[in-house]
Amino acid sequence: MTSTAAPTTWQESVFEILKQGDVRQVAYVPDAGHSHLIRQAQADPEIADVVLTTEEEGVALVSGAWLGGQRAVLLMQSSGVGNCVNMFSLLKTCQLPFLTLVTMRGEFGEFNPWQIPMGSTVQSVMELMGITVFRADHADEVPGVVQAAFAQAFLANERVAVLLGQKLIGAKKWERD
């Protein structure tokens, strides 16, 4: 398990951007790569952390949050993107702002072939559904990419995903230490 790993600087920076941007709801299906951000959200009394049973709930939830005047962000793993496809129609039809941070599986160093069909098509699927996709593969580029995505989502009213690459997060280990 990597969920207790010490946070790295890029993980701290993501929370800071969301916090400074007045994000009030963080919805997620957990992933080890998001564990620091989830813990930060849970610890912050001004942020509602909402654990989902499936990712498409999060698409609807962040839309409802914004209808009610709050900014919200969806955290998920790449496999969850496929679960969201029809729910993305809500975002496009109603021109809702949307920011999701997606930790990648099924690429660089992946041990599990079952992750590859979805992981390798996440960007295309997102783009087909009208979502702008940014990507970060190195720690030093994360703050700038997330800040840019945040601005486009909530200032320009766009639908934006940030893919956090497996090279950044580290491939999941097949065998435990």
Add this chain to the structure above:
Amino acid sequence: MTSAADSNQQVDGMPTDRARLDRRSFVAALLARIPDALVVTGLGSPTYDVASAGYRARNFYLWGAMGGSVPLGLGLALAQPDESVVVVTGDGEQLMGVGALGTVGAAAPANLTIVCLDNGHFGETGMQPSHTSLGTDLVAVAQGFGIAEAFAVTEADEVVRVADRVLARQGTTFVRVLIDPTEPPRTMPSRDGVNTKNAFRASLGLTTF
């Protein structure tokens, strides 16, 4: 083969000689009692039922995104804790997003009420029997997901109890309303999601973006 008539009789443990409620009059009576509530509708007939009760800026209609009405209502309820939020949906839409009841049970917003109009059928697509005609009890499902205040409504005057729960904002509530599997004339609200969104937000004093 299961005919609609057969499935109606085996459903719900309802006596077969008791008429189910009229969806339009129940929804109209509910909305009349909760004029300021924020209302989210699930696609299909619940959207038409709410629209037929008259224009309200505080309605947000789904025409798609099946399974999204409850999680959308949850995000709204968390964002507006001092407003009553009501999701009006049907059994089919609820079943597609049934896990969202677990998400609602965990978040437990005091100001959210889910009103599920259950006719035991997929009314929009030819009245095929749904799971609630074939063994699923949505009240038990909601309770199993941790929504303690979950109950079925079989009498028209119970709308008062539902409205009181909505207005009280004292705990997440799930209401299964047993309605007649008939299809009243469609009353179609605007399909312009952007317009609906902007009117809804304006009713809360919010700008477009």
